[in-house]
Structures are given as C-alpha cells and as structure tokens.
Amino acid sequence: MARSPFTLAAAVTAALSGAEVVGARTLTADGDGRFDSAVVTLADGRELAIRVGDDDETARELAAESLALRALTAGARAMLPFRAPEYIGETRLADGRALVTELLPGFQIEAGHVPGGRGAAESMGASIAAVHALPASVVRGAGLPARSAEESREEIRQLVDRAAATGRIPARLTVRWREAVDDDELWRFESAVTLGGVQATSFLFDDDPERGPAVVGVVHWHGLSLGDPAVDLAWLSSATDAAGDVHAAYAEASDRTPDGALALRARLLAELEFARWLVHGDSLHRKDIMDDAAALLEALAEGLRENDLSVIAQRSEGVDSALDALGRVPETAATRVNTAMETDAYNPQDLLPGDTGEALGGDQTRGGTNDEDAFVGDSTEDLSEITKSDLRPRDDAADSGSEALWTDKTGTDPSAADPADEAQRAARAALQRWTSSSSE
Incomplete structure (x- = not known):
C-alpha cells in the first residue's frame, strides 16, 4: 500500500463531486497501518479523512463502516451526547475500496491509562449508555446484524468449541468458559444497539475546564449491530483504574432494565479474545500466533479464581492481572465481536512476545497511533506547573x-x-x- 497523501486526495474528488482540495497530509506517522489514510483539506475549510483498504478484511470493514454511518440519521445523532463522523462518499482506488468521512477533532487515551473518577471515565460510561439507548430500528432499518441473547450465547459456545478443538486451551479454561455458557442467569439480557466492541481509543476527548476530559466524539462504527451490551464494556479488562467508575456511570445513565450479569459477561468476552487469537492463528496455520495465544492462555489460567464467572459469586474485585496482556492481542479476522485495538497505525509485530505489550510508554504521546477518523489537535493546557x-x-x-x-x-x-x-x-x-x- 503506502499511497501518498496526494494520491489519496485525488480520490476524494471522485468520492465528493465538486470538491476543491487545497491540502493533504498523512493521517498518521506509522507506515505499517492496516489502511492507507490521509487528511484532506477542502477550499471551504472542511477536513476529511480518507481510508483505503486493499484486502478483503479491510474492504469489508470499510463497507460496514459506510453502512453504519449512513444508518445514523439526523434523529439518531441528536440522541447522542457526542459526534459521530459524517459519511461523505466512497470510490475505488485501483483494487482498493476508499471511504471518505468527516474528520473529528479530539484526543485519545489508551485503556490502561484511563484514570478513574470524575471526567474521562464517567463520560465514557455515559457515552456507551447513550449508544445502547438508540432505538433498534437504527440497526434493523439498515439491515445490520441483529442477535438475540440466545444467538449471542450460541456464538460464544461455538468459539469455545473451536478453540478447545486446537488442543492448546488449558483444561481449566475450557471448563470455566463452558460452565459460563451453560449458566442461564448469565444470558438473561435485553439486546441493545452496540458498537460491536468499542475500545478506549474509539473515544475522542476534549478538556472541559469545568468537568475535565469529556467525550466529544466516537469513531469505529463498523461493528454497529444489535446484540449483547457487554461487548462494548469488555475493554475495561485493560482499564483497571477506571473500570468501576465507567460501569457506575453507565448504570446511572442507562434507562435499560438493570443487568446484574453485565460485568461478568464483559469479563468473559475479554478472556475469549485470547481464544479468538488462537483460532485466528489456527485458521491461518500460523504456529507463531498459536504459540503466542497459548502462552497468554496459560498465564490467564494461572491467575484465575474459582467460580468468578458465576452470577452467584458476583465478582467484586478487578480483573486478573493476566488480562493486562489483552492489549497484545491484535484484531483477528475471525472475530465478529471485536474487542481488539484498531487504529490505522497498528503494527502486529509490536505486540508479539519480546515486546512490552503496550502501544506506548508511560509518558509518550500518541503520535503515530491516531485514529483514522480522529484529528489530534493542539496540546491541552500544560499541567507541569501544577504537578511539579x-x-x-x-x-x-x-x-x-x-x-x-x-x-x-x-x-x-x-x-x-x-x-x-x-x-x-x-x-x-x-x-x-x-x-x-x-x-x-
């Protein structure tokens, strides 16, 4: 791939008739992205994001994103306390599918560094609740996927069976997951409109002087569907400081029937990302991926407590430390419930054994890993005078x-x-x- 921003800018004129392009720049600094992407500036001052996918997986993702953004009518968008990118147009660029959307401003925070308390965590919880409150007609009217609680349960059952068939799952985990699937109390939920696996990096923030960091935009809409609300909370397994506050804010903002098993299913889905990674490696006949997934599964099994996926146990503590490695699991082609980090600057090699398992060091900026729909603007107020x-x-x-x-x-x-x-x-x-x- 690695098309130049100027090549991508030319494609914008095909997707948006009459567009007058006056500038173009790369959207991210990393050339190993899953998409070719660029920011294009128009004569009227608007900035657009263009992404091009050359393989089947990225093309399908762009097609799903296109459908989802068009399903968000003006009425649906008015129900959300944040902005979603506007669909601008599509075109073909050589053999690739190109999608042009509005570029949203905002800052991103990795899951492991989302702080608890007032501000970011509470805003994230309220934002997820707002998505889940959208009417089901948003999904059904666009022909997007819709799954009942029982269908979601059966999907998980099949994933566990496929992973177990590889022979690389610790027996303790196989038993644990099958018991969870068989627990009727865990699957008594009302399907909701979900993002199909939101991530911390799906949220764009602005620093409000009164409330602190607040969500102003949400990206990654390609998984929009009707299904288990827990899929959009599974990422909290990697946000140990903020998990409790996000859950509390979600519950407070939600007008849905309380779901006592929501956090437990979210944890189950987070654990199953390791299984998805294993199944993905098996489908590609990639021993290196399978070995990596097996090592993660062994670490997970060693740190587990008994019966903590049982509704009766009602887990009250944070997730096991083994789940901290969840950020190392790249997006898998086999997954429908997507809980892996997605940015166009994602580099799978950075996440394999021998690396730290984190996309960023403790005090690095997010340069090079910006979301393809997000613009990283000027720095917020310098807090060094306060903190030092x-x-x-x-x-x-x-x-x-x-x-x-x-x-x-x-x-x-x-x-x-x-x-x-x-x-x-x-x-x-x-x-x-x-x-x-x-x-x-």
Whole structure:
C-alpha cells in the first residue's frame, strides 16, 4: 500500500463531486497501518479523512463502516451526547475500496491509562449508555446484524468449541468458559444497539475546564449491530483504574432494565479474545500466533479464581492481572465481536512476545497511533506547573532517606484534598500525556 497523501486526495474528488482540495497530509506517522489514510483539506475549510483498504478484511470493514454511518440519521445523532463522523462518499482506488468521512477533532487515551473518577471515565460510561439507548430500528432499518441473547450465547459456545478443538486451551479454561455458557442467569439480557466492541481509543476527548476530559466524539462504527451490551464494556479488562467508575456511570445513565450479569459477561468476552487469537492463528496455520495465544492462555489460567464467572459469586474485585496482556492481542479476522485495538497505525509485530505489550510508554504521546477518523489537535493546557513546580518536599521528609512526601506551596498535603478534584486532575494529567502537538 503506502499511497501518498496526494494520491489519496485525488480520490476524494471522485468520492465528493465538486470538491476543491487545497491540502493533504498523512493521517498518521506509522507506515505499517492496516489502511492507507490521509487528511484532506477542502477550499471551504472542511477536513476529511480518507481510508483505503486493499484486502478483503479491510474492504469489508470499510463497507460496514459506510453502512453504519449512513444508518445514523439526523434523529439518531441528536440522541447522542457526542459526534459521530459524517459519511461523505466512497470510490475505488485501483483494487482498493476508499471511504471518505468527516474528520473529528479530539484526543485519545489508551485503556490502561484511563484514570478513574470524575471526567474521562464517567463520560465514557455515559457515552456507551447513550449508544445502547438508540432505538433498534437504527440497526434493523439498515439491515445490520441483529442477535438475540440466545444467538449471542450460541456464538460464544461455538468459539469455545473451536478453540478447545486446537488442543492448546488449558483444561481449566475450557471448563470455566463452558460452565459460563451453560449458566442461564448469565444470558438473561435485553439486546441493545452496540458498537460491536468499542475500545478506549474509539473515544475522542476534549478538556472541559469545568468537568475535565469529556467525550466529544466516537469513531469505529463498523461493528454497529444489535446484540449483547457487554461487548462494548469488555475493554475495561485493560482499564483497571477506571473500570468501576465507567460501569457506575453507565448504570446511572442507562434507562435499560438493570443487568446484574453485565460485568461478568464483559469479563468473559475479554478472556475469549485470547481464544479468538488462537483460532485466528489456527485458521491461518500460523504456529507463531498459536504459540503466542497459548502462552497468554496459560498465564490467564494461572491467575484465575474459582467460580468468578458465576452470577452467584458476583465478582467484586478487578480483573486478573493476566488480562493486562489483552492489549497484545491484535484484531483477528475471525472475530465478529471485536474487542481488539484498531487504529490505522497498528503494527502486529509490536505486540508479539519480546515486546512490552503496550502501544506506548508511560509518558509518550500518541503520535503515530491516531485514529483514522480522529484529528489530534493542539496540546491541552500544560499541567507541569501544577504537578511539579507547585509541589515541594515536606520539611519532615528532607532527611528521611526515602522518597519525599509532597505538599503544595500552601503547605497542604494533597492527600487531604477532595478525591473528586484529585481524580479530575489525574484525568487531565493523563490527557496531557497522550496529546500530540500536531496532527501528523
């Protein structure tokens, strides 16, 4: 692939009749993306995103995205507290399918770095609830997939059987998953409009001075369907700090019948991403993928507690540390319930054994991994003055030989501050760390 932005810009004029292109730039800095993509500026000031998929998988994804965005009528969009990209047009570029959409502004935060408390976590939970509150006619009217609770259950049963047939699943996991599938209480839910596997990077944020980071846009609509609401919460297995607050905000904002097994099914789906990765490797006859998946499954099995997928057990603790590796599992071609990270700058080799399993280091920006529908704008307010220069070591820590205990310039111990305020500050600090200074 690796088409130039100018080649992609020319394709925009075919997708949008009368378009006058005045500028083009790459959408991301990484050339290993699943799509060729670019940002195109029009004479009227609009900025559009164009993506081109050359293989069957990416072409299907773009076709599904096109259908989903067109299914979001003005009435449906008015029900959402955030923006979704507008469909602009489609065309062909050589043998590839090209989709042109509106470019949305906003910042992204990786799942493992979404802070709990007021701000990002609460906004994410409310945003997911808003999607799930859309009328079923949005999906049914567009002919998009619709699955009942029993059909979702049967799909999971088939996945477990396929994974078990490889002989690479620890027996403990096979028993655990089959017991969960057989637990009728786990599958008593009302189907909802879902994104089919939302990710943390599907949310675009702005830093509101009053509320902290808030969701202003959502991308990755290609999985829009009617099904299990838990698929859009499975990513929380990698967001250990924020999971509880996202779930709480979701429950508070939702007008649906309470689903006591929602968090348990979400965890089950997160675990099954390892199984999907194994099945994907098996279908491609890729021993390296199967070995990687088997190692992840062994680590998962070692860290599990008994019966914590049972509704009776009603798990109250965070997910097992083995699930922290979930971010290493790339999107699989075999999956219908998509809970893997998707950006056009995704590089599968970065996620195989020997790497850290994280897309970014602790304080790196997101340059090079921006969503294909998202524009990374100017940096938010510099918080370094708050987090460093406004703090000084407490006098009683000067000779302690340990790490300094911090107070602010007024002599107040930050630990005594309002937890909500501290959570909001942490959310802003996280947003600051993952903000790039330009849109590459």
